[in-house]
Amino acid sequence: MHRPGVHFEILSNPEFLAAGTAVNDLLYPDRILIGSAPTPSGKRAAEALLEVYAAWVPRERILTTNVWSSELAKLVANSMLAQRISSINSISAVCEQTGADVDEVARAIGVDPRIGNKFLMAGIGFGGSCFKKDVLNLVYLADTMGLPEVGEYWRQVVKMNEYARDRFTNRVIKCLNNTLVGKKVTILGYAFKKNTSDTREAPALEMIKTLLEERPREIAVFDPCCNPFVVKNEIKALLGPEITASVHVYGNAYDACKDSTAVVIATEFDEFRNQPIPVAAPKPVDQPEPKMLGRKPNPKADPRPFKESAPTENDLLALHKHLVQRDGQTSEDPLDRFNVEPDCDESCPDCIQAKESKETGFATGMGSAEEYKPKERLDWVRIAETMAKPRWVFDGRGVIDSREMVKLGVRVESVGRQHRF
Numbered sequence: 001m002h003r004p005g006v007h008f009e010i011l012s013n014p015e016f017l018a019a020g021t022a023v024n025d026l027l028y029p030d031r032i033l034i035g036s037a038p039t040p041s042g043k044r045a046a047e048a049l050l051e052v053y054a055a056w057v058p059r060e061r062i063l064t065t066n067v068w069s070s071e072l073a074k075l076v077a078n079s080m081l082a083q084r085i086s087s088i089n090s091i092s093a094v095c096e097q098t099g100a101d102v103d104e105v106a107r108a109i110g111v112d113p114r115i116g117n118k119f120l121m122a123g124i125g126f127g128g129s130c131f132k133k134d135v136l137n138l139v140y141l142a143d144t145m146g147l148p149e150v151g152e153y154w155r156q157v158v159k160m161n162e163y164a165r166d167r168f169t170n171r172v173i174k175c176l177n178n179t180l181v182g183k184k185v186t187i188l189g190y191a192f193k194k195n196t197s198d199t200r201e202a203p204a205l206e207m208i209k210t211l212l213e214e215r216p217r218e219i220a221v222f223d224p225c226c227n228p229f230v231v232k233n234e235i236k237a238l239l240g241p242e243i244t245a246s247v248h249v250y251g252n253a254y255d256a257c258k259d260s261t262a263v264v265i266a267t268e269f270d271e272f273r274n275q276p277i278p279v280a281a282p283k284p285v286d287q288p289e290p291k292m293l294g295r296k297p298n299p300k301a302d303p304r305p306f307k308e309s310a311p312t313e314n315d316l317l318a319l320h321k322h323l324v325q326r327d328g329q330t331s332e333d334p335l336d337r338f339n340v341e342p343d344c345d346e347s348c349p350d351c352i353q354a355k356e357s358k359e360t361g362f363a364t365g366m367g368s369a370e371e372y373k374p375k376e377r378l379d380w381v382r383i384a385e386t387m388a389k390p391r392w393v394f395d396g397r398g399v400i401d402s403r404e405m406v407k408l409g410v411r412v413e414s415v416g417r418q419h420r421f
């Protein structure tokens with residue numbers, strides 16, 4: 001629409017949600033960032049957007065900055081997180097040479113509050129649609145603004161990420177006597193992180209590509225969240241139909257691992273862990289319920305009594321979060337805001353998969369329409385029994401207790417670790 005003379009402002013309002021926790025991150029953000037021009041009308045525009053967020057976000061969590069600060073903060077937040085992962089992954093290589101254990105190193109440095117303990121899990125590197133893109137965006141900015149040393153510093157974060165993944169893939173090949181000919185190798189986990197079906201920039205794809213160059217009998221893939229049809233089509237589209245003829249995507253882990261010489265864990269799904277599910281410690285009897293921290297609800301705490309005489313929407317959401325943990329409380333929409341989704345058409349891959357799952361009895365977890373529900377852990381005894389000798393598990397995500405696996409006659413290779421637990 002042409003509206004000559006209408007004044008408008010451009011705001012920057014980057015989103016910090018992560019895949020798999022999007023709704024929670026939206027409802028309870030750590031911060032909201034609004035960048036505007038430093039002019040009176042720019043500030044008025046920022047204030048108008050701030051009012052929208054103030055409906056559910058405490059004001060002290062809404063930061064206003066200039067536009068460049070806001071845009072750059074998004075790139076820097078992702079780049080710093082990615083850099084931590086690359087840093088700990090570089091250290092995992094040193095650990096393997098020296099006999100240090102990367103988890104022990106991470107724990108020891110993470111207790112220093114200046115460093116913190118998050119994003120220090122060593123493995124085959126970060127995937128996802130954001131980290132690589134945003135680091136390279138920062139590199140581009142630095143390079144084009146005449147700051148090549150800055151660009152090179154951040155470029156190294158991406159290089160180290162690729163090194164971590166390729167180093168581990170080459171280890172698989174080396175351990176299998178430098179040849180995969182005639183062997184079946186299973187990839188457990190195809191999504192870029194657990195509890196999502198998002199496969200963008202997932203390290204698994206590049207690993208599969210490298211493994212295929214060694215002409216294995218079969219590459220088997222299983223992911224508890226991804227639809228096998230979608231994964232198969234994606235691999236075919238990205239790597240080409242001929243080279244991927246030996247790739248098979250399964251709807252259950254046991255078929256995927258049967259007759260495999262090597263199982264490679266590429267995503268940190270809890271389902272792949274070989275330790276019992278931790279039992280929650282019983283609540284001490286005479287201790288009061290912990291109070292909520294700010295307005296970010298702690299689902300363990302009952303938010304009642306509410307501060308105001310009438311509960312706010314945030315109070316209701318917090319109460320809902322608390323109550324859904326109990327049996328019989330299954331409402332997904334405590335504020336009655338969601339619209340019913342229209343039915344899918346017949347070609348919907350998730351509906352086809354759901355129908356097949358019912359027929360075969362094998363559920364692969366969620367289709368995109370269903371909320372993710374944690375499932376049982378894999379029965380590694382059953383898997384080990386059906387693997388081909390020598391049985392190998394390559395733990396690219398630090399989810400396996402190698403001591404337990406050795407009892408099953410399985411050799412374990414992990415990233416920078418002696419024993420995981």
Ligand SMILES: NC(=O)c1ccc[n+]([C@@H]2O[C@H](COP(=O)([O-])OP(=O)(O)OC[C@H]3O[C@@H](n4cnc5c(N)ncnc54)[C@H](O)[C@@H]3O)[C@@H](O)[C@H]2O)c1
Nearest residue numbers: 014015016017018019020021022074128129130131198200
């Ligand atoms: N995925 C994340 O974790 C994440 C985190 C923070 C911010 N974001 C931002 O949120 C937005 C969505 O992220 P996503 O991961 O869902 O991306 P996505 O690529 O999965 O989805 C984007 C959707 O927008 C549609 N689209 C693109 N251009 C369009 C246009 N001109 N008109 C109408 N539709 C259009 C695409 O078809 C697609 O369905 C992006 O701007 C992204 O940068 C995503």
Ligand SMILES: O=c1ccn([C@@H]2O[C@H](COP(=O)(O)OP(=O)(O)O[C@H]3O[C@H](CO)[C@@H](O)[C@H](O)[C@H]3O)[C@@H](O)[C@H]2O)c(=O)[nH]1
Nearest residue numbers: 015016017018019085119120121125126127128130192193
């Ligand atoms: O210690 C760790 C933590 C994560 N990862 C990997 O890092 C990747 C990214 O994980 P995560 O950051 O949880 O997922 P994203 O959904 O990509 O979220 C990031 O990217 C979003 C899009 O920009 C931002 O909004 C989020 O704040 C930011 O965390 C995944 O492959 C993880 O397996 C590790 O290898 N080690």
